[in-house]
Amino acid sequence: MRSRRLDRRTVVLTGASSGIGAEAARKLSALGATVCLVARREDELASVAADIRRAGGDAYTYAVDLTDAAQADALVAQLLAEHPRIDVLVNNAARSIRRPITESVDRVHDYQRTMAINYLAAVRLTLGLVPRFLEQGHGHVVISSSLSTQLPIPLFSAYLASKAALESFTRSLSAELGGQGISTTTVHFPMVRTEMSGGTHIYQAMPMLSADKAADWLVRAVVDRPTRVTSLQGAVSEIAMAAVPGVLTAGMRPLFRQMDAMLDRKVRRSRQ
Numbered sequence: 649m650r651s652r653r654l655d656r657r658t659v660v661l662t663g664a665s666s667g668i669g670a671e672a673a674r675k676l677s678a679l680g681a682t683v684c685l686v687a688r689r690e691d692e693l694a695s696v697a698a699d700i701r702r703a704g705g706d707a708y709t710y711a712v713d714l715t716d717a718a719q720a721d722a723l724v725a726q727l728l729a730e731h732p733r734i735d736v737l738v739n740n741a742a743r744s745i746r747r748p749i750t751e752s753v754d755r756v757h758d759y760q761r762t763m764a765i766n767y768l769a770a771v772r773l774t775l776g777l778v779p780r781f782l783e784q785g786h787g788h789v790v791i792s793s794s795l796s797t798q799l800p801i802p803l804f805s806a807y808l809a810s811k812a813a814l815e816s817f818t819r820s821l822s823a824e825l826g827g828q829g830i831s832t833t834t835v836h837f838p839m840v841r842t843e844m845s846g847g848t849h850i851y852q853a854m855p856m857l858s859a860d861k862a863a864d865w866l867v868r869a870v871v872d873r874p875t876r877v878t879s880l881q882g883a884v885s886e887i888a889m890a891a892v893p894g895v896l897t898a899g900m901r902p903l904f905r906q907m908d909a910m911l912d913r914k915v916r917r918s919r920q
């Protein structure tokens with residue numbers, strides 16, 4: 649049999665029960681990786697693993713609530729015991745909250761909930777695997793982040809703050825341990841049609857990347873190990889934010905209001 653690009657690699661992938669993670673699990677396995685699928689919903693994980701095994705791949709499932717410290721620590725112990733070599737960790741599990749700051753004044757728990765899964769759970773898992781990565785002399789950490797950390801976007805303060813924190817942790821990981829074989833990739837996804845984006849009704853009318861196409865971004869991250877995967881729009885926004893942050897922030901505000909109003913009109917029309 650012809651050798652494939654991820655043969656003999658073991659990839660731990662969180663958020664593998666749906667959306668981008670589930671699609672990426674199938675694609676990484678098709679390239680030869682052994683995939684360790686992590687999320688809470690056992691049946692969904694089992695279904696992704698069954699697809700992979702039917703196609704001749706190797707998949708292990710771990711039904712774990714990553715915000716539960718005891719469950720997350722037990723997961724790390726189990727991964728280390730079951731897999732003599734772990735090459736890649738993809739921190740992809742997350743939750744999103746779309747809410748104006750004015751409606752969040754008595755909802756600090758929104759910020760705690762997003763930090764718990766999007767930031768702290770990813771940090772805990774990464775810290776659990778770092779000793780193994782150092783022992784092996786290699787390890788690659790990928791994080792699923794957003795185009796919206798590259799741009800000043802309203803309404804997602806809890807979600808985006810947690811993603812920005814994870815990006816910063818990942819940058820530190822690279823800065824500190826890059827010389828010891830640890831590499832990192834931040835993936836800045838644009839909007840993707842999944843359960844997550846489906847929570848906001850007006851987004852039905854928004855053109856989005858499919859989960860299948862978005863999974864290709866994660867595959868590119870794992871195979872090529874670039875420092876980041878971004879859209880052109882994201883890269884240009886970062887340059888504009890560095891050069892003229894005030895102008896860009898002020899310019900985006902009315903743009904977003906207009907976009908939301910237009911999407912709302914489109915959804916209403918489609919229901920008539």
Ligand SMILES: NC(=O)c1ccc[n+]([C@@H]2O[C@H](COP(=O)([O-])OP(=O)(O)OC[C@H]3O[C@@H](n4cnc5c(N)ncnc54)[C@H](OP(=O)(O)O)[C@@H]3O)[C@@H](O)[C@H]2O)c1
Nearest residue numbers: 663665667668687688689714741742792837839840842844
């Ligand atoms: N969709 C978009 O427009 C978009 C845009 C930019 C970035 N992203 C990022 O892309 C990644 C994948 O999101 P998606 O769009 O594919 O959404 P999704 O289908 O909702 O996937 C989220 C995944 O996270 C898992 N998860 C959530 N809470 C968990 C917990 N406490 N413990 C363990 N697993 C947990 C979910 O599994 P269980 O419910 O089974 O636990 C699910 O597998 C996320 O990091 C997201 O922030 C998405």
